[in-house]
Amino acid sequence: MIKHLLFTLLFGLFWFPLIAQKNYSTSQEITQRLQKLNSNTSASLTSLTKTEGGQDIWVLKVGVGDLNNKPAIAVVGGAEGFHVLSVELALQFAERLVNQHPEILESTTFYIFPNMSPDAYNQYHSNLKYERRGNATKEDQDRDGSISEDPYEDLNKDGFITQMRIESPMGDYTLHPSDTRVLIKADRSKGEAGSYIVYSEGIDNDKDGKFNEDVEEGIAFNTNFTYKFPVFHPFAGDYPVSQKETRALVDYLFDQWNIFAFVTFSPANNLSEPLKFNEGDAKKRVLTSMLKKDVATNKMISELYTKTISQKAFQQDNQGTDGDFFQWAYFHFGRLSFSTPGWWVPEMKAEKTEDDKNIKEESKEKPSETKQKPIITKESNFMAWADEQNLKDVFIPWTTVSHPDFPNQKVEVGGIKPFVMINPPFTLVDSIAIQHTDFILKLAGMQPKLEFHNIKVEKLSGGLSRITADLFNNSPLPTHSELGEKSRWLRKIRIDITKDKKEVIAGNTINLIDKLDAFETKTMSWIIQGSGNVEIKAGAAHCGIATLNTKL
Amino acid sequence: MNKSLTISIFCVLFCFITFSEVSAQENFFRAIGTPHQPKVEISWNRYNTYDGVTEILQKIVKAYPNLARLESIGKSVEGRDIWSIAISDFKTGNPDKKPAMYIDGNIHSNEIQGTEFSLYTAWYLTEMFDELDFIKELLQDKTFYIVPTINPDARDNFMKEPNTPHSPRSGMLVLDNDGDGQAGEDRFDDLNDDNHITLMIRKSPTGRFIKDPLDDRRLMEVGPEQKGDYEMLGYEGIDRDGDGRVNEDGIGYYDPNRDWGWNWQPDYVQRGAYKYPFSLPETRAVADFVMKHPNIAGAQSYHNYGGMILRGPGAEEDVDTYNKEDVKIYDAIGKKGEELIPGYKYLVVYKDLYSVFGGELDWFYGGRGIYTYTNELMVSYLYYHKNEGRGNQEEELNVDKYLTFGDAFVPWAAYNHPQFGAIEIGGFKKNFSRAHPGFLLEQDAHRNMAFTIYHAYHTPKLSIIDVKEKTLGGGLKEITATMYNERLMPTHSSQDLKYNIERPDYVTLNGANVIVGMVVENEDFNKVKEQVQNPSKISVTNIPGLGTVKVRWIISGGGNYSIKVDSAKGGIVEWKK
DSSP, X not given: OHHHHHHHHHHHHHHHHHHHOXXXXXHHHHHHHHHHHHTSTTEEEEEEEEOTTSOEEEEEEEOOSSGGGSOEEEEEOXXXXXXXXXXXXXXXXXXXXXXXXXXXXXXXXXXXXXXXXXXHHXXXXXXXXXXXXXXXXXXXXXXXXXXXXXXXXXXXXXXXXXXXXXXXXXXXXXXXXXXXXXXXXXXXXXXXXXXXXXXXXXXXXXXXXXXXXXXXXXXXXXXXXXXXXXXXXXXXOSSSSOSHHHHHHHHHHHXXXXXXXXXXXXXXXXXXXXXXXXXXXXXXXXXXSOOHHHHHHHHHHHXXXXXXXXXXXXXXXXXXXXXXXXXXXXXXXXSEEEEEOSOOOOOOOOOOOXXXXXXXXXXXXXXXXXXXXXOOOHHHHHHHHHHHHTOOSSEEEEEEEOOTTOTTSOXXXXXXXXXXXXXXXXXXXXXXXXXXXXXXXXXXXXXXXXXXXXXXXXXXXXXEEEEEEEEEEOSSXXXXXXXXXXXXXXXXXXXXXXXXXXXXXXXXXXXXXXXXXXXXXXXXXXXXXXXXXXEEEEEETTTEEEEEEEEO | OHHHHHHHXXXXXXXXXXXXXXXXXXXXXXXXXXXXSOSSOOOTXXXXXXXHHHHHHHHHHHHOTTTEEEEEEEEOTTSOEEXXXXXXXXXXXXXXXXXXXXXXXXXXXXXXXXXXXXXXXXXXXHHHTTTOHHHHHHHHHOEEEEESOSOHHHHHHHXXXXXXXXXXXXXXXXXXXXXXXXXXXXOOOOTTOSSBOOEEEEEOTXXXXXXXXXXXEEEEEOOTTSOOSEEEEEESOOOSSSSSOSSOBOSBOOOGGGOOSSSOOOTTTSTTOOSSTTOSHHHHHXXXXXXXXXXXXXXXXXXXXXXXXXXXXXXXXXXXXXXXXXXXXXXXXXXXXXXXXXXOEEXXXXXXXXXXXXXXXXXXXXXXXXXXXXXXXXXXXXXXXXXXXXXXXXXXXXXXXXXXXXXXXXXXXXXXXXXXXXXXXXXXXXXXXXXXXXXXXXXXXXXXXXXXHHXXXXXXXXXXXXXXXXXXETTEEEEEEEEEEOSSSOSSOHHHHHHTOXXXXXXXEESSEEEEEEEEEETTTTEEEEOOSSTTEEEESOOOTTXXXXXXXXXXXXXXXXXXXXXXXXXXXXXXX
């Protein structure tokens, strides 16, 4: 009875922080949660480096037994500093994995990198809140010879950097016809006039005509990688993998030979829809399209994702940005790579009203009159959803301010608050985290799995034996992605037979196979002279190792 | 009596000393263009190990403390210092603010002579500073950053351990080259213990080679219907790990010249790439140094082999990076190089060689806007002024016999191989073919140095050639200053301008109240562009080669003002009224 009570108490203590948590964690809270996980025998926490801003880049390695030789999945959060949900999803995955699903560690090892942009992430909890990408290094973003000479200013002193609009016929923007809180681009092709110039909140400190083009931020993690690196662009830097955090991560990853897949929580999405195959781009020396077989694999995993996640895809058109991590993990590191933002604003369909029905009938009679389609932008859809959800704290009403750069014009500050369009209210996070944990565990269940089948030992004359066995990849995933086959950073499948070279009459003591496709078999045989125990091992760290023991 | 004896003895001694001094001076007579009594005596017909390189650099710095300064720019994989020697006249300005020329050698461990050529340059400049007005002015105007070897670990390995002429090429990291999970498990084996990895041949009825009956060093390929005697087995070695292959996994494999941050591509696109740009400590040290020295305007990175003066683009995909204006400057300097080094040809990497991603010269130009060449040193033309091509066996055997008296070739000798049985081992030594033989070293070093001096000479040289003052009335004056760049290279290359790689040049007027500042785009027709912010410090995007830029201020207050030009690659020039 007392044991039971104690157990419940202890178990409850693990859960208490999760229940008590009401908002996205601070960096300190993240560290505490990680340290708590570290106290488990299956988990090991390491700081890869400290950023320029003094923040740790954490990795939690979770596994048991010969964990370096079990296929592994890497889960990455915080690719973008403003995507605070991604950190929470990665961290909650780690917590559920360690506390609720230890059995999967028998076959799979996990690496969790909860937050790759801790410097930028901290802006969410600071006094001045804005969506920040760059780390704490000093960078001349607009390359004009001065560093951070044009930062944001909180003109309306509300603790947020939102937008400002200047009333002007020279502006590009106009009010949304059904929601005046929202600004949309004037449609020049229809001859529409604009009424507002729009900038982010601030003044033109260096009087160069641009606003906030060189803010107090350094390099962004998700723009610092070698695939399609946007050299000299803001937030990218002068050359790729130039930052402490990116170097530390990449150096670490190259030493973990067992990773076969990445799941990154970032704005890009190749899970709702797989990446597309482009034949021309796939043939070029510098590859810019996923290879055919890998697209098929991506498609299969996308189907798993859409079955596991209840939210239907909407406006998921970001399938990767130049220099980002998720594309690097596939195109340059050769592993399967998946990314999802985890959550997005659902589609708010326009209601069919009586007026609509009448207009439809009218237009049948007068085909020359066409009704204007409702204008849907990310902002208008978000505001419609926020209204439906009764969210009170997501919009700053437009308020006039006096602005030194526009002394004789009407300038208003307002707009949708930072963070809210990409990070859901915290109350929704739990179910999102549960579903994504489920998805990752199902992905692990599909990992490449080498097995020996149809083992035959035939006795031949003269004391010779022929050993035949089928090496079978009992998995819907190949041992190597099509791209991974070409990369030197994935090991080949190595088959060793524990017999002396002299005793092996036919066959090699060491065999290397490039890869095995999903459910592919390769038959192997050796002719051995003599007797005794024979052990045959086949595999590689990232696709597991199968063992065969027999006696001659 | 005592006094006169002492004086006599003293006089005799004095005469003896001066006489012997005069005798020592008369031992040497100047050969044109070369120091005949250098403070640092170096033999230029041999190669130096890392310790030898270090010692030479220390000697130069000790002999010329006002012209040479030594610095470690980082450490190699095995912890050796990567030395950079800065050569400039320290008495005429801060060397880190003068237009600078960067030179390095030996990025590929087996391409050793770039180190000697770099050392020769450092030695020559310091020894001739007081002798030649040209060198004196050169070092007053410019700085040379010379990094003789950027691969010190594997340089020593190439020299001290058995290698072919082509190995290790990389640094000393040992990687898994065959994907079997083990690294470096099957390296070369120096079976005949001569510190060279030569070739193995074996008598075979199906062999395609015979030995030349007139010269048993030479292997000849037989015709398609003829029977041969020997088969080629490859480089000296045994199958150490029993996987059926010989020497498949040694030191490396990776290529330090695929580790640079311009258009870098991974290994499956570009063989030899490591993990990401500057993932190797040696290349990172150079990159960090270059980022810290924005005054570097020109660069040379020595390789071997081929007798080439190479410019980028390294990859065909990068053709747009090099535009017409810059190509003109590259052509002018490159063609001069062909003149100075007969046998060497000015070529473009992707077009005349092969496409390379992530190369050093691509990053220097594409990433930093620095006009850079790579010279591939040594070419067979230098032996007999014949264009017999690379690795012409007859020509090489001729050199071995008549010019180096057998020092280049290891004669075929029998060996009992554990796997191949009775074989013969022999072939050219590792320090022949790619490396200059001793007697060719100094001349080629001098000629290549002359090319780098010409290149350095044409980094920008700025002067304020004219300052015009015009009274406007109302206490106002109009000051127009003309800046002139008398050399070929602009202060910002086209690549630099395209991406704003380096900061603008600043022209500042001090000592007066500046009301308006502007750049004069056309003086004849009074076309000007005003700079509204901070008019006393005018931002100039570029001062072109053999071109002028005019800047104008309207000031109030008289007095004595001064004008200062501050250019990252053009240096600092001042003018006082």
